[in-house]
Amino acid sequence: MSGTSEGPTPAADLDRSAVTESDIHASPRTEPPTTRTGPPTYRSVFAAAPLAMAVVDREGLVVSANDGFGALFGSPPDQLAGRIAADLVDLASDARGWHAYLEVLRGREARLRCTRRLKQPDGRSVWAQVTVAPLPAVDDAVLMSVADISAHRELQAKVRHLQMHDPVTRLPNRTLFFERLTAALDAESYEEGGTGRVGLCYLDLDGFKAINDTLGHRVGDRLLAAVAERLTRCADEAGYGRAAAPLVARLGGDEFALLVRDSTGTEQLADLAESLLDAVQAPFDIAGRRLSVSASIGVVERLAAGTSPTALMQAADTTLYWAKADGKARWTLFDPERNAHRMTRQALASTLRPAVERGEFALEYQPLVGMEDGRLHGVEALVRWNHPQFGTLTPNRFIGLAEEDGSIVPLGRWVLRTACRQARRWQLDNPDEPPLFVSVNVAVRQVWDSDLVAEVADTLEETGLEPRLLQLELTESAVMGSAGRPLQTLQALSEMGVRIAIDDFGTGYSNLAYLSRLPVSVLKLDGSFVRGFQYENAEAAPNPADEVVVEAMIQLAHRLGLTVTAECVETPAQAARLRDIGCDTGQGWLYSRPVPPERIAELMGSRARGADQVVGNP
Template sequence: MNGTSEGPTPATDLDRSVITQSDESDSARADESYRSAFTAAPLAMAVVDREGLVVHANDTLGALFGSTSEQLIGRVAADLVDLASDARTWHAYREVLRGRRAKLRCTRRLKHPDGPSAWVQVTVAPLADGGPGVLLSVADISARRQLQARLRHLQMHDPVTKLPNRTLFFERLTAALEAESYELGGTGRVGLCYLDLDGFKAINDTLGHREGDRLLAEVAERLTRCADQAGYGRTSAPLVARLGGDEFALLVEDSTGTDQLAELAESVLTALQAPFDLAGQRLSLSASIGVVERHAAGTTATGLMQAADTTLYWAKADGKNRWTLFDPERNAHLMTRQALASTLRPAIERGEFVLDYQPLVGMSDGRLRGVEALVRWDHPRFGLLAPNRFIALAEEDGSIVPLGRWILKSACRQARRWQLDHPDEPPIFVSVNVAVRQVWDSDLVADVAQTLAETGLAPHLLQLELTESAVMGSGGRPLRALQALSDMGVRIAIDDFGTGYSNLAYLSRLPVDVLKLDGSFVRGFQYEGGDAPPSPADEVIVEAMIQLAHRLGLTVTAECVETAAQADRLRGIGCDTGQGWLYSRPVPPDRISELLGSVAPVGPGQPAVGNP
């Protein structure tokens, strides 16, 4: 060690001067390179100060606006690229200028001075060196937008008919329902014609899908012409769309009412009536159309389409080749029917059904001989429902089997209770209606045998009623079931007799004990007070049926007996029992208990027993 310190040699003033001059030279060269790159860049750019004025602009930006870059200096940048056209973008731009927001990016459509307008993407961001102001860049995206537009058109249009497809239709429909057009001079209403071609599947299957597509394309052309004619003199024509398969829709925005939609639907039916030339053949075609028209406010796209679909179904069910207007009352009935159908089986399990009983009275002495059990549904929402509201539904979905089994057991149990409570009175029989499906879908014979055994009711005190159309022509299992029930001692009755086959010769070969004459015959008899003229033909027919029935060993019950005059005539021609409001409406079981032992009025001018 020699005592000297080792390390970097201190810089002299001359060294510092040389370094400073070198840095300034490098900075100048870098700045010059930056300016050259900025000026020659293919991306249109400008430097904008904190006041929003252009400080520097490159040649590309000048060319975009048909000027030189020098001519843009001092211009308001927001005006050049239309940043003040909407409040949201303008606010965001001001925030970037003030340094409170990192970046703004938006799309604008600019009018080129020498040609068509161009779509551009505008970006505003702080300068990279942190200097005052911001960098504004403008990228031409017209080619990209055109490609997107072509792709969207392909995505939103049906390739066969070139019409708007389901996606575009619902987009337009939703926009029409959300637009407050009434504030802009519109009607605030919307209309829809929803159509389905009748029998198109058969044409498609016969001639092939290629010819089927040709037919769809020709249908689309005719629908478009109808829409154009409907839109003549109006703000816009209806939108025609293919929703899929052979389903089309015509959407009318700002409709003027149902008359406009009805006229459009009629024009469509007329246009489709002209024959189509297809595969060397002239084909006729028709359509069914569901028409809906309503206020746009409060309407959803789903709700409108459901109404249109329901109405189209009505048009099909009513015979096709027609248009049908949506009916709220008819729809409410349908919705109620669907609601009942969906809750029918659970209602049986919950015990929501009750039985009323209508007396069957001997015509000769006026005494109570039996009762018919009539089921009611004590619905928690719709109240007490008569059988005509739900029995058909039960037959359709098969719930008539468990419901019928419950009715049978409840009625037999009640008949046995009456018998035990009134031991001094002749026991009355109970009549229970049986649907054909109960015979096919269940072991009715076993159900009856088990019920009689459980309740202790004698077989001859049970009467099973089947409709005439169900009994006539019976063979196989139904006939064997009826025969087994008859052999058991159960009475078999034909309900509503006279409305079906009325084949008494065939009837003689069936195990039937009772005929219940349909009420339409009884209503033709002489009424009290001359309210309606007599119908001699009805009396002759009824008398003949009663005589023939008696010769076959059958008894006859007349339904719908409402006046003493009717009862007198029926008794005079030999009818055995009567049922109707003259004697009693259907009543709860306790009212039947009160009637046991009483004598029903058979003479004119006396009050009816059992009526409140």
């Protein structure tokens, strides 16, 4: 019988410890010369031992073998004498093991132990553990023993299968999936042939949690098993005519993954994702109930070279999140540009709070101009982030992040104090000019997570700015319907003399009658209404519908005792129409872009030029 090697041969297990009598399991059964086999006590042990054993000389030839050794190789023991022992047990198939074996024969190593798959004369293969060690008191021979460990290997295989497969769906589990994914991305696997590309569909069930929570885990498990069957069927159909079908795995919970080795491009992955969506969306009959779920799928396809399992899974996880955010029940392909935006967002979020402490923020101010007199009445403070990596960032890039992580509170506190201090400085530097009011944006989280009333009072006292010269802007969605603490805060600020403005008014769906019960002084019309006043050419007229809506809102505001500011005023024609229908103040590039505080000081002197003069751009 000759040895065969199947797949990568396990490396030899070298034991460099000295071999004692306990390492020798038997002595020769046949009657070899005493000088070659040692004392007679070993002969009886050698003959009776159930373990297959043979004495091998220093040249690697079998000197004698016991019955177990002969039975293993299907030959009488005496016929094995003179055979090359290494050939019988396939030691030459592994370079490391072969080298170790030669070292044992030469007396330089104490022991060799390795595992081989051996083919018996009847065609059956057995797993064997081969041990080669010196014989005590015999200098010119070693003992080779071969133990059949097939049953042990079979048990190991069963245990590994249980460890590597999900008990509910019987699919490969997360551990096995990552093992296969790592192998697919290994250079040797794709350099030998194929497309050199890899694809991944990362799937999450929509609506599974509700079923699992209401109908119980038994129903949920049966549903997962049914989903697994459909996914496997889709994978088999996708693999028809190809070298292999996609690997389907359950990664945990209601998350599944399909790994496509040697993918042919995004079209193949898109077809697979479409089939998965259709398969999952079809109703399931589980435990006498008709259940429906859908799936969101993140799809990634790329070259295997240069891709790591972690990077591929991160891309798939991000794309799955996009699929859910875009409305669920769909698949989404990984978009590098969209991911770059997400990475930038994460980078900003991680550095936002320290940036407040490092003083990376600055304020610019945009003029608020009277529509009747064309003069500067106030300014809106607009924060800028001078980011060391991304340059100057406007509020739309980071205010949402600041609200999410709570850093809007210290940032808002800094903006309030800086703006009030600057407004007071303008007033002191221009004693002959009417003072400007400064408008500061306030987020809802500042109302809930801080004592805004106390902060405003302390700031006004610290800077010396009169309350009437401070205007706080809150969005319509934040103000309308306010109750409890927000409403109490607004009322306290109003009683203090601070003006409250509703920013982006007209974009929400609030009850306008609620305005009469709020301590609001100003409505700022959203720029989308003002843009409708834009002239296409010199003879064109504004959009009549926009004009009717804006005029109605201005009239309503005036009847409630409120003033109105129009945002995004960009042309003289817009300003003229807004003035004609009664708008009080305007803000936009017609008058000025946001500018540094020193430019506002220069513009203050332009107020005396007359009612027909706008402030002008810097």
